[in-house]
Amino acid sequence: MYIFLGLPPTDPEGNVVEDEFGKGFSIRRSVATFKIKKQEMEEPSRKKLLPEPLQPPFVQPPYTLVMEITGILVKPEWTIKNGWRFKKRPGVDYFLQAVGPPLFETVVYTSETGMNAVPVIHSLDQQGHVMYKLYRDATWYDGKDHVKDLSYLNRDLNKVIMIDCKSKSVKLQRNNAFVLKEWDGDENDTALFDLASFLQTLAHSKIEDVRTVLEYYMQFDDPIAKFRENQLLLQEEQERQRQEQEKPKQKSPFDFAKSFRKR
Incomplete structure (x- = not known):
């Protein structure tokens, strides 16, 4: 060599x-x-991984959602008959539609090579909800792991959310990351539905810095379960307030006296 x-x-x-x-x-x-050559293999392939944000009259979504596909949207499986294949997670179609534009600028940022990822993404996103795709050449390689560096995205990190299942892959901007448990192949899994609800709630709340919300939820072992719990408490509180507003107002003795004097 x-x-x-x-x-x-x-x-x-x-x-x-x-x-x-x-x-x-x-x-x-x-x-x-x-x-x-070593530098080319270790560092992201370019300084700006995404183009400049869209300018009027085009609409730039207010938030950028960066997501891994392996372990989040699909699970790799190997059999003697078929070799390596990717199993689709329940709820993928709904999830991509729910978090796509105009709420989020959706970006696949995967540790897979382009050769492996391109056919998978094409199969998952036939409606074109994913705006940009980044592959292994866009990651840092530290000798052990392919690390995603959001500072190369050319976006305001206050508005960037990264979904992954490996903490090591997101260690450079941990506060921007929402780390989930890797999907184990369970056909009854509902995590993507809950995740879509969480992201929609965050976007509609018009949070100025998403990292404050992500930091809160990432202190729990199961952030999605904590979100469901908070949503249930919110619904109960809203129902209580609604019932309070619908209660007939009781008249006091003073009100009765006033009405009697008017007569």
């Missing part, structure tokens, strides 16, 4: 081109080229 990396560059016709290391093989060129 060092010999190959140390060879001088050539033009389209195959002629050797002289660079700062000369025309022949160079150990220094080999080292420099290796560092460049």
Whole structure:
């Protein structure tokens, strides 16, 4: 490899081109080229992973939702007959429709390679709710994990929510992350319905900094269960207030006296 990396560059016709290391093989060129290749593999492929926000007359959704697909929307399974396949999680179609524009700018940001992820995303999102797709080349590789760096998104982090099932993948902006348990393949799972309800509630509340909400829920082992509990308490309180408003107002003795004097 060092010999190959140390060879001088050539033009389209195959002629050797002289660079700062000369025309022949160079150990220094080999080292420099290796560092460049290593950097390309470890760092995101570009400084701005998303284009500039949409400008009027187009409508830019107020929040950006970044989500992993593996463990969140699908589960990889392997069989001798079919090899590797991705099992679709219950509620995927509803979830993508519910959190798509205009509430959220939806972005798939996956640790999968483009070769693996493209057909999966195409199969899941045939209606085109996902606005952008980012693959493994858009992550940092720290030697063990592919880490997602939201600072490369070209978006205000106050308005960015990242859905994942691996804490290590979101460690750079942990306060922006909503980490769920990895889907185990249960056909009766309802987490995506609850997650859609949570995200819709957050968006309709017009939260200025989503990190304050995410920090609160991520202190619990099951944030979705805590959200369901809070929603139930809210519904009970709203029902109590409604019943209070519908109660007939009881007249006091003073009211009766006033009406008697009027007669």
